[in-house]
Amino acid sequence: MPKEEKRLEDRTRDPASLEILDKAETDFINTCFIRADTQRHHCKFGTSGLCCRICHMGPCSITAKSPLGVCGANADTIVARNYLREVVGGVAAHSDHARHLVFLLKKVAEGNGGGYRIKDERALRKAARDYNIEETGQPKAKVALELANLFFGEFTSQEERLKTLNLAPVIQQNIWKQNNVAPLGIDRMVVQAMHRTHIGVDHDYRNLLLGAFRTALSDGWGGSRIATIVSDIMFGTPSPVRSTANLGVLGKNTPNILVHGHEPELSEMLAVAINDPEIKEYVKSAGAESVTLAGICCTANEILMRHGIPVAGSFLQQELAIITGAVEMMIVDVQCCMASLPDVANSYHTEIVSTHDIAKTIGATHIPFDTKNALKSAKELIKRAINNYRNRDPKKVAIPSAKNPLIGGFSVDAIKYMLGGSFRASFRPLNDAIIADRIKGVVGIVGCTNPNTKVDEYTIILTRELIKRNVLILKTGCTALASAKEGMMTPETALEKAGKGLREVCEAVGMPPILHMGSCVDNTRILEAATEIVFEGGLGDEISQIPAVGVAPEWMSEKAVAIGSYFVASGIDVILGNPFNISGSENVTRFLNKETRKIFGASFHDVSDPYSAVEKIMELLNASRKKLGITKKLERKLFDMDDRRKIHV
Ligand code: BF8
Secondary structure, three states, X not given: OOOOXXXXXXXXXXXXXXXXXXXXXXXXXXXXXXXXXXXXXXXXXXXXOOEEOOOOOOOEXXXXXXXXXXXXXXXXXXXXHHHHHHHHHHHHHHHHHHHHHHHHHHHHHOOOOOOOOOOOHHHHHHHHHHOOOOOOOOOHHHHHHHHHHHHHHHHHOOOOOOHHHHHOOHHHHHHHHHOOOOOOOHHHHHHHHHHHOOOOOOOOHHHHHHHHHHHHHHHHHHHHHHHHHHHHHHHOOOOOEEEEEOHHHOOOOOOEEEEEOOOHHHHHHHHHHOOOHHHHHHHHHOOOOOOEEEEEHHHHHHHHHXXXXXXXXXXXXXHHHHHOOOOOEEEEOOOOOOOOHHHHHOOOOOEEEEOEOOEOOOOOEEOXXXXXXHHHHHHHHHHHHHHHHHHOOHHHOOOOOOOEEXXXXXXXXXXXXXXXXXXXXXXXXXXXXXXXXXXXXXXXXXXXXXXXXXXXXXXXXXXXXXXXXXXXXXEOHHHHHHHHHOOOOOHHHHHHHOOHHHHHHHHHHOOOOEEEOOOOOOHHHHHHHHHHHHHHOOOOOOHHHOOEEEEEOOOOOHHHHHHHHHHHHOOOEEEEOOOOOOOOOHHHHHXXXXXXXXXXOOOEEEOOXXXXXXXXXXXXXXXXHHHHOOOOOOOOOOOOHHHHHHHHO
């Protein structure tokens, strides 16, 4: 046992994870938690952003005695370059995910979509109108093809700004134009960012950082937004759905299949195939009544939002799920799937199946997913998992009992519907509640889990304290799963803990105070909600004026750096539970934590404990409220048309 190993109870607040971490010790399994202990002495040059490895005259590390790299780059340049490269990594991941979905949309439109079809024609036609594509009276395949081609243009556009930017409030668009951060084609932005960070190109830290915001915008108002739009068209716009979360969802007497990663094509087809009569028959022949399909990470969020399929766990539970000894197959695609999975699986009977040609791991079985024969491929995978059920060793099985019910599926459309009903679907009641001070504001809590902190702790404390203070919470990614596992995503539990004003509003419209809005690419749903609030009127003319804050409490991935950056560039302050690797440059730190406020109306804030984060958030929300002149609590009353007109002026 390494000398500095953390106590078990300091690793996570989740009881299911604690139980399996204990089992991992007994089974001698090396998990990310142990590896985090052995990696604890993080390189100071790395954490401060002062290590430059972009050419082979180095690597150079900047110190007081050697303040310049061999090429003459100083700390500001090196730190800013490293930051931009992290943003690029995140943008590329989200946007490549989007590209695959656009290909699928195109194939479906051309009649080559295999078992896929357009599930939400309303979403297709709405998207077409948003992008000025003529859709009235046109067949859906034609509209879909035109939209897919337009989206491909969003990747390749060489000289024109992204069309998706037009979905933002006009003032945001103007800010981006004036500061030359309105992105061109996504691919062009990624290539340009890699070019400008090559040795001997861009050395002005401010220019590099503006480049980082421009690249990030090509994700938030580009790749990720397109991914969400196309997913909704292809697989359906989510609406509230019940489910359960945590390792306790694994079946004791059923074959268990976990789907893990990000792209929804495969998981959607698995969700269909699992109910196929052929599979139901097949599983009986293996001596089980049914087969359990559950999700890990963002794939879990995707199939939860659309099918109510249970969530086995978040990012740091992927190894733990295998250690239960009860998983027949873990199917992975891209992003956040640990390299260690086959090693962990070696001690059990679990088969790790990789499905994406750009994401292979030695020790995993690679079975590329065939979208042309998607249903057949999905059924074959499920049968293979069922065949493995006979290899389960009961002596190695320990499934924690912990699981909690939840409600997920809050797309912006679903929120509008909850707020206003089907005939008057609108954000008006939310804006009114914020104006009347029953709701203080809206906070998006997003991102990952990280073994360097006690898992889920910051997220849960922050969420609990904010709803107590009448703040409506929007959640995505693994932080959404933290609340789900804690039982905070049922309307009843959460409402018991919410402040009076928030509770009144949520009870009136039948909505929980913590809304699960989806996976990481679905952070664009939070931008969409912020835009709806602006369009609805009464809370400012642009996003930075509304009382809204973003928080990434336990973030770890490059995608989170991109997300934080596009939030700030969209006018939303972002609280970071752990800082970026930028402390080596005072100028870069000042730029990101202060000066962006003059450009975008928002900045980053490093706040390492959740109680201080609550104070900071309330300070930011109250400052916005003061600027809007909405500091007084209004009597509760129903707004008539006259009131509404006044709000709009
Ligand atoms: O994209 S929240 S750990 S699973 S990076 Fe990964 Fe972070 Fe989870 Fe989803 Ni997002």
